Amino acid sequence: MEQALQKTPAPRDAPSLDPQATVAIDLRFRRGRSRIWLLAVVPGTILLLLVIVAPMIYMARYGVVVGIDRWWMVLGQPPGSTILVRTVLVAVQVTLVCGLLGYLYAAALVAAGPRLRMLLFALVFVPFLTSVLVRTYAWMILLGKSGPLSALQNGLFDLGLIPTADGGLLYNRFAVLVGMVNMMLPLFVLPLYSVMSKLSPQLAPAARTMGANRVGAFFRITLPLSAPGAAAGATVVFTLSLGFLITPQLLGGTDDLMIAQYMLIRLHTFADLTSASLLAIGLILLVAVIVALFRVFYPIENLVVAGAGQQARRRGIRRSGAAGTSRPDRGRWWRILVRSLSDALAVLPWGVITKVLALVLGVFLAAPLLITIPVSFTNDGFLSFPPSSYSFRWYAEVLGDPGWITSLGESLKVAALATVLSLVVGLPIAFFIARAPVSQRVRSIVLVLSILPVLIPVIVLATGTYVWFLQIGAVGNVFALAAAHSTLGIPFMVVVVVSALRDFDRRTEMAARTLGASAPRTFLAITLPLLRPAILTGVLFAFLQSFDELFIALVLASPTAPTLPIKMWLATTENISPALAVVSNVFILFTLVVLGLLMVFSRTRKNLKKASR
Amino acid sequence: MxxxxxxxxxxxxxxxxxxxxxxxxxxxxxxxxxxxxxxxxxxxxxxxxxxxxxxxxxxxxxxxxxxxxxxxxxxxxxxxxxxxxxxxxxxxxxxxxxxxxxxxxxxxxxxxxxxxxxxxxxxxxxxxxxxxxxxxxxxxxxxxxxxxxxxxxxxxxxxxxxxxxxxxxxxxxxxxxxxxxxxxxxxxxxxxxxxxxxxxxxxxxxxxxxxxxxxxxxxxxxxxxxQPVSAFVAGFLGESNQLRVRLAEGEAPDGVVRLAPESVGGRTLLARRPVEAFDEGLLVVRPECMRIASGDAARAAGAEGLPATVDDVTFLGDHLRVGLLLEDGTAWTAQLPPGAAAPTVGSSVRVEWDVQDAAYLATAPQQARR
Structure with a gap:
């Protein structure tokens, strides 16, 4: 029956599909309401000023006050300069590896049948939702001296990848890269896949009917068409890598610091607000430059709003077309060489190879989520793998420790507050972006401002809010912390609800009006119920964002009431006892519950969408 | 009241x-x-x-x-x-x-x-x-x-x-x-x-x-x-054959106008008189109002007609569709009953219709009748 509906030919004279008609219809609802629309962005503006803008200005003030000498001292000479160069280098390495592996994984996702695709998707999505702290802790087990991978240490040492052959695989650049690639790969795969999955599956075969072999078809067709997705993924991976803290801190060597680690040391260990602020400004300028550069290829805001990517995609197509036609002829021998090389490569069973490699990658992605389960049931008094015997000993220990339970309660409290705030602030903003009678330009600006916090490295946000909240005496205040956290949840809330509103068939609202429902009544009886799945999805994301967040909490939370991530972080820096595996499982369990709920909501959403077509 | x-x-x-x-x-x-x-x-x-x-x-x-x-x-x-x-x-x-x-x-x-x-x-x-x-x-x-x-x-x-x-x-x-x-x-x-x-x-x-x-x-x-009042209406509802014409000199019977086709010289055709008079417009006839006579047949009483060449003939079940080309190359269609004898493609024929089936319509949209 659904198929029958979809097969119905598009109506020839469909006013609904005419954007101008839609705009015109909207005007009726908007008449004389522009002031109300202003109200929609007031809470968001206040929050933005208080939690993002004021701290940034406050930090910038340090930058202006100190003078050029101090700048030079912090950023222009070692250790600052070496750390900066090293950070960029590591970010480049991580991005390149993610690009290579990500393409492979996305290609396998597209090519896979429904079952394999679901498996591969779960293997990338569940880690994506799971706390970075938890996954990094898991890598400490995996790479540790007594971990399951320690057998590899001689081989890796011989290859020159690790400095010693007897200390396990931890605390070196190799471990940092493995960990960071593991954290970042989903962030590259997801945008890339969303672009690749929308390409017509007939394109590559079509190229092959015109004489391109498999390899040629990939490089000439699939690669250029998916470039916007890859650019988006690379932007995210690169900028996040620049500000990454947890993974290098826990897996890296003490003489191999990255900039975020250095900032944390200045800020948290030495209370050197000036240096931390200067580093933060440096980092944020670096990120801004990178984002601006990538924006040439792909506007970052398109990443998050489905459908807005059309333009960029078209641009990509145009570019690829030009490359295809104007490629200079480099002479016969060269072309023959390339052709025979690619013919030789094309003989390989690429379908099977990508699938097998993707499954291996999938295991790599899921490994940190699986290792904590057996470890948490160990009966040993220390971390070992495999455990010599199993028991509930560590569960009893964690549950019996009031510290952990208090932390869990504190985390839930902060996350709940942050979620409510995200909802109250984010929902009106989403309506504003989707429906306010303003120009496209204003919409984009509001959208970019509302997703801005996720583009700023968390350590910068932490530094900024710390120096500012210290000034206004809000450090240690649970509401201040929740407000800061909510800026991380709002982007998700806005993006999910805006995309639901873009798909929203406003004729259902009109129908309600003609049936006698007033505008407010229509909103309550029709609009809100239809948006419920999207709103709940936003709520879950916002909750997870706050529940998992570490550094803002670390600097803002009252020392007497640490959140769960803080307590876990402090514990990992002391010793990596199996108790942490138990806590990790709490996080993973939370993630799985959230994922289950997300699946339920996305199904309802799909059903609702189907019905309105 | x-x-x-x-x-x-x-x-x-x-x-x-x-x-x-x-x-x-x-x-x-x-x-x-x-x-x-x-x-x-x-x-x-x-x-x-x-x-x-x-x-x-x-x-x-x-x-x-x-x-x-x-x-x-x-x-x-x-x-x-x-x-x-x-x-x-x-x-x-x-x-x-x-x-x-x-x-x-x-x-x-x-x-x-x-x-x-x-x-x-x-x-x-x-x-x-x-x-x-x-x-x-x-x-x-x-x-x-x-x-x-x-x-x-x-x-x-x-x-x-x-x-x-x-x-x-x-x-x-x-x-x-x-x-x-x-x-x-x-x-x-x-x-x-x-x-x-x-x-x-x-x-x-x-x-x-x-x-x-x-x-x-x-x-x-x-x-x-x-009785479409404009060429647009005639064109939008059903099929219609059209020919550019102008009002001709000479007397015409009551309720009828005499028209001179612009491109088919030397003849005048009669059509129903429109509500308002105008100098040039379109002669419009529905395909199902058309008959086809052999080129040398005598003209039937009360009928109008033009010479034409048969371009193609298509059988469509409930009717026979005949594509015609007038002398100036204008394409017309005639719709004949399914049992009618099919004219030979390429033959010269005379396409005929009754005066009351011919309308004289303005090309530009007329003000709607209130």
Missing amino acids: TETVNQLEVSALVKRFGDRTVVDDLAFAIGKGEFFTLLGPSGCGKSTTLMMIAGLESPDAGTIRLRGDDVTRLPPERRRIGVVFQNYALFPHMSIVDNVAFGLRMHGQGKRAARAAAEEMLDVVELTDLHRLPAQLSGGQMQRVALARALVTDPDLLLMDEPLSALDRRLRQTMQFELRRLQAKLGTTVLYVTHDQEEALVLSDRIAVMNGGRFEQVAPPAEVYT
């Missing part, structure tokens, strides 16, 4: 989008129980007109009266109208019966009474299994729910915006007849919008043919078809 109050009265209605005038000084009235259709190509302003009457779009000028009351500035929920939208716009989160009961609930009825009335109406449109969600329905079923939902509040006026366009051809025909049956039974006044001429002919009491935001002609279906 009591003046008959029209169910709907629209006067001097104007709507502009930017500098584009979409609805241009429209005026019409619909009587109680009438089935009135706005017919026109996409972009002619018919849906915009409907949206303004529904209150979902505000006019730039003009008034809209429902049962004599000025509703131009009233919000949609206070107009007592029913609307069936093109894609039905069913509430996807409510069951069928809740969809239909919605309007009654909004008009203050209790839950139980509303449901009972909704079930009754769904019975009228022959729907069962009322607790399904819209997603579980076929296109035809959704159409019935939309209809029931719009009718259950007993609106003064039912507005329908291309309601059948999403259905396949066969279902569309079934629904057309059902719609007519239902409308006759309930006595509902309907304003119907479509771009499908067949639908308009089957359903309507009167058709308003719309073009560029204005009415070209408002008349019952038969009149619109047989």
